Each structure stands twice: as structure tokens, then as C-alpha cells.
């Protein structure tokens with residue numbers, strides 16, 4: 713059962729429809745126009761990335777879609793229902809893993825069961841399956857400080873998925889990881905997504921990651937960010953570690969670079 717009362721099958725993704733979304737933080741002379749207005753549409757089961765320069769409003773967009781911040785103007789509908797409270801049927805992965813240090817890896821994931829009062833046995837089975845798929849088997853009883861950065865992010869992904877949300881919001885989840893781990897975890901995320909087809913809104917600074925993972929890439933301008941380009945990524949899945957194998961990859965990546973250049977975001981001399 714969704715928070716807004718709509719019933720949905722556990723195996724479908726939610727739709728996101730935002731119209732004229734604008735966010736201004738604060739009021740009066742200290743007011744800061746952080747985002748928009750933007751329109752944002754994500755279809756059920758679609759993998760969409762938002763890419764844009766630092767401070768353009770990407771995290772703000774994610775918080776608005778999660779219902780954790782209120783829009784100043786415009787409205788957001790999830791599955792056609794206006795968003796009026798924090799979404800419950802969502803999984804969120806932040807740039808910083810935000811695991812509880814005093815809980816083991818598995819107990820961090822099982823937090824979802826405790827908070828949501830779900831069936832313990834069922835959740836544990838799903839957690840074990842996710843641990844296996846994410847290469848975490850054997851790490852269940854380790855504490856976050858006993859895990860590598862990549863493993864901590866994998867635990868965060870398991871925690872975001874274990875309750876089978878209809879939507880996954882990811883805010884630069886791999887930003888702190890080394891290139892080799894990023895490539896592997898990108899693939900593992902893609903495989904999980906192919907299996908579950910949850911709707912994903914993925915925020916990144918990395919052109920390679922955006923093109924490598926997405927069905928569609930939305931390119932944002934400097935803050936207050938607007939969506940200045942939309943690129944449909946027509947590459948077969950699963951995608952390889954070396955995306956340069958696809959001639960089209962370079963063209964997609966070039967299009968993002970060119971957009972940033974035109975906007976004056978790069979200041980090369």
C-alpha cells in the first residue's frame with residue numbers, strides 16, 4: 713500500500729511528473745533561488761540521470777521528489793497523485809553512505825524492516841539475496857568501519873532496495889569511490905535494475921556514469937538550474953565496462969561536454 717493510499721504491484725516502478733518546479737530557500741534579502749523552474753517527467757521503470765554543475769540544484773531536485781523539501785512553485789505528482797508528504801515507497805542512496813556505525817551491515821539493511829514494521833523473515837531473505845547480488849556475502853556481520861568505501865555504498869544500495877520501493881533516488885552515490893570500483897558497481901546496479909525495473913532518478917557529475925547507466929540524461933545549467941538538454945541513450949544493455957566500445961558513446965558524451973561549453977561552465981584558457 714502506498715503512503716497516498718494507492719495500491720500497486722511490488723514489481724512496477726512509479727512515475728514522476730513535475731511541472732514548473734521551483735525552489736527558493738529562505739525569504740527576504742537572504743532568499744536563495746536554488747532551482748528552476750523545471751519540468752521533470754520520469755516514466756515507470758525508466759532510468760533517468762540528472763547531470764549538471766555543482767550547486768545547480770540536483771540534490772534539491774531529489775529532495776523535492778522525495779517529498780523531503782517543499783516546492784516554492786509548481787507541483788510534483790507521483791503516480792498521478794500530488795506529493796504532499798515525504799514519500800514512503802522510496803529508496804534513497806546519498807553520496808555519503810549514511811550507515812549507522814553501531815549496526816552491522818545486515819542490521820543497517822534490516823532497519824527498513826524495523827521502521828516499516830515489515831515481515832522479518834521475508835525482509836531477511838530479500839536482504840540475503842541482495843547481499844549476494846551485490847557481492848557482499850560474508851560481510852553481513854561487519855560494522856561499517858570494517859568495510860571498504862565501495863562495500864559501504866553497496867550496503868546503502870541494499871538498504872534502499874530491500875523493502876522493494878517503486879522508486880530509487882540516488883544522489884551521486886559513487887562519487888567517493890575509485891574508478892575501478894565505480895565501474896563494477898555501475899554494472900551491478902544496472903543488473904539489479906534490469907531485474908527489478910524500478911524507476912531510478914540518478915544524480916551524477918560523471919558523464920560516463922550518466923550515459924553508461926541511463927535511458928535518458930537530463931542536462932542542467934548553472935544554478936538556479938534549468939534542464940537545458942535531454943538525451944535519449946540508445947545503447948544495448950547490459951553495457952560493457954569500457955563504454956568506448958560503442959561508437960555512439962563518444963557522441964553522447966560529446967553532446968554533454970558541448971552543452972556545458974556553450975553554457976560557459978568550463979573555463980579553460
Ligand SMILES: Nc1ncnc2c1ncn2[C@@H]1O[C@H](COP(=O)(O)OP(=O)(O)OP(=O)(O)O)[C@@H](O)[C@H]1O
Nearest residue numbers: 737738744746765766767768769770771772773935
Ligand atoms: N537548505 C538550504 N538552504 C539554503 N540554500 C540551500 C539549501 N540547500 C541547498 N541550498 C543552495 O541551493 C543551491 C543548490 O544546491 P544543491 O545542493 O541542490 O546543489 P547540487 O546541484 O546538488 O550541487 P552538488 O553537485 O555540489 O552536490 C546551492 O547554491 C546551495 O547552496
Ligand SMILES: [Mg+2]
Nearest residue numbers: 770771772883
Ligand atoms: Mg548535490
